Amino acid sequence: MYGGGYIFSEPSDKDQKDHIDDPVKLQEFEARIDAGEKIEPHDWMPFEYRKQLIRLIEQHAHSEVIGALPEGTWITRAPGFKRKLVLIAKVQDEMGHAQLLYSAAETLGKSREAMINDLLSGKSKYSNVFNYPAKTWADVTVIGFLIDAAAIVNQVANAKGSYGPYCRALERICYEESFHLKQGHDAFIALAVGTKAQKDMLQDALNRWWRPIIHFFGPSDKASVHGEKLMRWKVKMASNDDMRNQFLDMYVPKILELGITIPDPNLKKNESTGRWEFSDPDWNEFKRVINGDGPCNAERLAVRKFAEESNRWVRNALLKQTMKQTIPYA
Ligand code: BYC
Numbered sequence: 320m321y322g323g324g325y326i327f328s329e330p331s332d333k334d335q336k337d338h339i340d341d342p343v344k345l346q347e348f349e350a351r352i353d354a355g356e357k358i359e360p361h362d363w364m365p366f367e368y369r370k371q372l373i374r375l376i377e378q379h380a381h382s383e384v385i386g387a388l389p390e391g392t393w394i395t396r397a398p399g400f401k402r403k404l405v406l407i408a409k410v411q412d413e414m415g416h417a418q419l420l421y422s423a424a425e426t427l428g429k430s431r432e433a434m435i436n437d438l439l440s441g442k443s444k445y446s447n448v449f450n451y452p453a454k455t456w457a458d459v460t461v462i463g464f465l466i467d468a469a470a471i472v473n474q475v476a477n478a479k480g481s482y483g484p485y486c487r488a489l490e491r492i493c494y495e496e497s498f499h500l501k502q503g504h505d506a507f508i509a510l511a512v513g514t515k516a517q518k519d520m521l522q523d524a525l526n527r528w529w530r531p532i533i534h535f536f537g538p539s540d541k542a543s544v545h546g547e548k549l550m551r552w553k554v555k556m557a558s559n560d561d562m563r564n565q566f567l568d569m570y571v572p573k574i575l576e577l578g579i580t581i582p583d584p585n586l587k588k589n590e591s592t593g594r595w596e597f598s599d600p601d602w603n604e605f606k607r608v609i610n611g612d613g614p615c616n617a618e619r620l621a622v623r624k625f626a627e628e629s630n631r632w633v634r635n636a637l638l639k640q641t642m643k644q645t646i647p648y649a
Contacts, residue, residue, distance in 0.1 A: 329373060329429040340365045352553050357483040360426035368552050371545060373427045374443075375554065376485050380420035381438045381445035385619050387413040389453035390462055398456055405502050409463065412495045419491060423484040439624050441611050448531045450613030457510055457517075457524035463503025465528065465570060469535045471496050472566045481553035504573070511577035518578075525574070526582040533597065534605040536563040542602070560594075567595040 344363050351358065358364055387410045394410065397403035421431050437443040448466055453459055471493060478489035510521040537543060537559035549555040557565070567588075574581060585598040607613065 329427075329433060335366060335370065338366045340367075349552075352481050352551075355553075356481075357486065358481050359483045367548070368554075369427050371549060371552075372482055372485065372554060373424055373429050375545075375549070376420055376424040376427075377429065377434050377437070378444050378446075380417045380424060380434065381443055382449065383413045383417035383420060384438070384623065385445045385449045386466075387417075388619055388622055389449060389451070389615075390459055393453060393456065393459045396456070397459075402506065406459070409499050409502065412499065416488075416492045416495070419488040420485075423482075423488045426484045435627065439620060439627060441620065444609055447534050447605060447608045447613070448528075450608050450615045450619060451528070451531055452615055454527075455520050455524060457520040458528070460503060460506040460510055460521065461524045461528045463499060464507040465503070465525075465532055465574075466535065467496055467499040467503050468570050469532055469566050471500060472562050472569070473536070476556040476562065477554070480556055485554075508577060511579055522579055525579060529582050530600050530604070531608075533563065533600045534602075534608075536560075536566065538602060538605070564593075564595055567597075571595075 345365055348358075348363060348365060348368075358368075390406060390413075391410045394403060394406055397406045421434060424434060425431055434443065438445065448462075453462065474489045474493050474496065478486050478493060480486050480489075507521065510517040512518075537546075540546060540558045540560045543559050546555060546558055550558065567586075571581065571586070571588075583598050585596065588595050608616070
């Protein structure tokens with residue numbers, strides 16, 4: 320039923336209960352994955368592969384939309400003309416990333432309207448980190464430097480994955496994210512080498528963001544629900560713990576060299592295993608935040624609902640205009 324063809328609809332839980340993939344096609348599909356081939360929208364794919372991709376790409380798209388909000392609130396207060404220009408461009412880029420990702424998810428059969436409805440109703444998740452407030456300008460620099468860095472670690476790896484439209488979207492996103500990271504690093508350095516008040520503000524921001532950043536990569540591999548399946552099908556190209564470790568390898572030295580302290584006395588690299596060890600990051604907090612009970616979840620969704628409702632007339636007008644162009648006299 321969901322094995323190929325040109326018109327799909329999102330697989331429901333009932334469909335899944337009744338669904339059994341054709342074993343021969345499944346074997347051929349897995350051989351293509353093993354051979355490193357890209358899967359394209361009209362190719363046969365297992366039911367669960369389609370369902371998982373929709374979930375993951377949609378969550379990623381929502382993260383870009385909601386992720387623009389904490390930084391967006393600082394556009395009017397950015398310190399200086401150049402920082403303001405860069406921030407405006409960055410926030411616009413994030414919305415562009417969402418467009419690319421929603422388009423990639425649509426190729427799997429879920430409409431954009433359904434995705435937005437699921438975001439607004441709280442059914443779909445988005446990244447934990449965007450449910451925390453950006454209280455000071457230093458928060459914006461931590462987002463631009465370290466959250467963009469964390470996102471790049473994830474996206475550079477997954478751009479080499481198996482689903483063509485998602486990989487191509489990630490490649491384009493990574494070009495822009497690399498610039499975001501550079502501007503974030505530049506703003507981070509400016510505060511780190513600035514006055515005592517600026518450095519204290521930066522330290523305070525990092526103290527508040529560190530745990531959410533550790534959470535960003537998802538639960539530990541042992542607790543990950545989808546990780547194994549997604550790695551087998553090359554949707555995720557590394558496990559949550561491996562990506563977190565890679566991030567710590569790359570960015571802990573960059574933070575420390577600026578004289579900023581990482582707020583975890585137990586953070587250290589175990590040289591014999593090559594793995595970072597850190598304090599228990601309170602996975603209960605992570606679960607609460609991703610399930611709707613973080614400091615800003617209600618506020619973030621309220622802003623999106625307001626935008627959705629107040630801009631409905633624009634969408635309707637555009638739709639009418641498009642119909643007029645495609646169907647004369649409509
Ligand atoms: N936040 O089985 P697991 C950006 C959920 S935005 C929320 O390990 P998976 C930017 C997970 O969904 C880019 N939920 O999951 C924008 C699952 O719940 P469900 C953000 C999370 O999928 C603006 C459950 O926990 N990047 O760069 O194998 C300004 C079990 O987890 C999170 C992406 O969105 C989380 N952090 O792996 C600045 C990357 N982690 O669905 C910057 C795309 C886990 O069963 N996503 N959960 O109810 C992914 O690569 C993967 O989904 C994850 C998790 C690695 C995050």
